[in-house]
Amino acid sequence: MKKINLSNPHIEALEPYMSARRIGGCGEIWLNANELPFPRQAFTLDVSEYHRYPDQGPDQVQATYADYAGVDPEQVLALRGADEAIDLLLRAYCQSGTDSIVINSPTYGMYQVCADIQNAAVIDVPLTADYQLDVAVITAQDNTKLVFICSPNNPTGNSFKREDIIDIVRHFESEAIVAIDEAYIEFCPEQSLISELKNFANLVVIRTMSKAFGLAGVHVGYLIANQSVMDIMRKVAAPYPLADPCAQIALQALEPAAVAFMQEQVAEINLIREAFCSTIQRFTAVKSVLPSAANFVLVTFTDSDKAWRALTDAGIVARQIPHPRLLDAIRFSIGTAKEMEAVIAVLEDLA
Ligand SMILES: Cc1ncc(COP(=O)(O)O)c(C=O)c1O
Known part of the structure; x- marks a missing residue:
């Protein structure tokens, strides 16, 4: 053909x-x-509204996840996995053929793939010999729009020094978004950067229920940020980001027990x-x-x-x-x- x-x-x-x-x-x-x-426990599904598009589900999921994460409901966007959060950030903040992102290899491969799809350049600032962030070189990247930091980092498994991450977020305060990918944060919750959201408008936290929550097959993730980023993200997010069965399961998995x-x-x-x-x-x-x-x-x-x-x-x-x-x-x-x-x-x- x-x-x-x-x-x-x-x-x-x-x-x-x-x-x-x-x-x-x-x-x-x-x-x-x-x-x-x-394997997870059994979940129950109410199928009575399946002839309608979902509406309440995402709002309830966002509010319940906000409660779990210790942020306001307006700071949470529920998405099809953390991967969708990465993709939306690229699409919203990087102009095709012009803008760039910073990654720190070896790290999670989807930052590069989403940048390639958006035709954004990738500046790789490799991790140091002991797999920490090279703060001096990262903060020397003046023309970038988006910095991805995966902590704990996939595939090395270590998390990065908190003060290094904060120095980077502060350095780029009015120049670039710094997205902290906390896909594995439940395994070391004390290292989360969520509490820094109140200090930095350019800080974004990415989360998922695919790992510690054991819901990879349901594929629900979250982007957590302050209002100026949220206003932009809500413009690019799909109108029905979560299928209703996924929203119902996410809600049950977020119940206190x-x-x-x-x-x-x-x-x-x-x-x-x-x-x-x-x-x-x-x-x-x-x-x-x-x-x-x-x-x-x-x-x-x-x-x-x-x-x-x-x-x-x-x-x-x-x-x-x-x-x-x-x-x-x-x-x-x-x-x-x-x-x-x-x-x-x-x-x-x-x-
Ligand atoms: C660091 C990191 N971020 C994001 C993801 C993707 O998560 P999700 O299943 O929510 O799309 C993964 C999956 O392996 C990951 O390792």
Whole structure:
């Protein structure tokens, strides 16, 4: 058939994001997408209004999430996952072909992909040798519109020094939006930057229910910001951002008992992570285990191809990170204690 070649040239050249599902894999133990390994309790759905477009759902979800996050309801925009928040920020703040964003690699790949879709330039200020923010170089980027900081950072797992983040937000106060991606913040809630929202109009916080809340399949995320950013975001957000079943599930997952249940599961994952890290760092095949504040951990190996093959043979699907600094690394999402024992058994046997 004749090829239709009408797309924007920069879209034609685009590398799509390689999500865990797109990469796929083969096995019984899935530790590649930083999901929670525990299934959720059953949710109930009221289907009586499904012939109507949703309206109240998002308002209620926003108000309930605001209560959970400790902000005002007007500061919360519910969206189809944190990924939609990243995309909307790019579309709202970066003029195609002209503007740029700052990222700090290695970091979450969707900042680059959304910038590529918007035809915005990406200025990469790599993390320092100890995977912290290079504040001097970031704040020297005078012409940027949007700075993404992922804390805790995917894929390294560490969070960044609070004073560094605040220095960056303050530096760009009237020049650029600084978006803190807190996708994994429930695993280290004391590190959230939410309380700084009252001090900075350019600060944006991105959240999701895909990780600690165990709702990746429902895909609800949030953008949290002050009024001037919110006024802009509400112009670019889709008219019906959440499907009603997702809104109903999000509301039930935000009930106090469900939040307490989520926090118990987070505590369990943190314990499993610490036990896993302290066990594997003794193994001869393991070069280093990066300290993690999230539900995944980045491990470097003396021979990562060999480790990968052994894991694959054992039916364990983890994640290799296509970044030049991480060619010897494998990222493991923290699964159940039994799943992590299976990983330990494979790594222990590696020479
Ligand atoms: C840092 C980070 N931000 C955002 C997302 C996307 O979250 P969501 O499922 O809400 O789109 C992910 C998913 O892996 C992530 O790691």
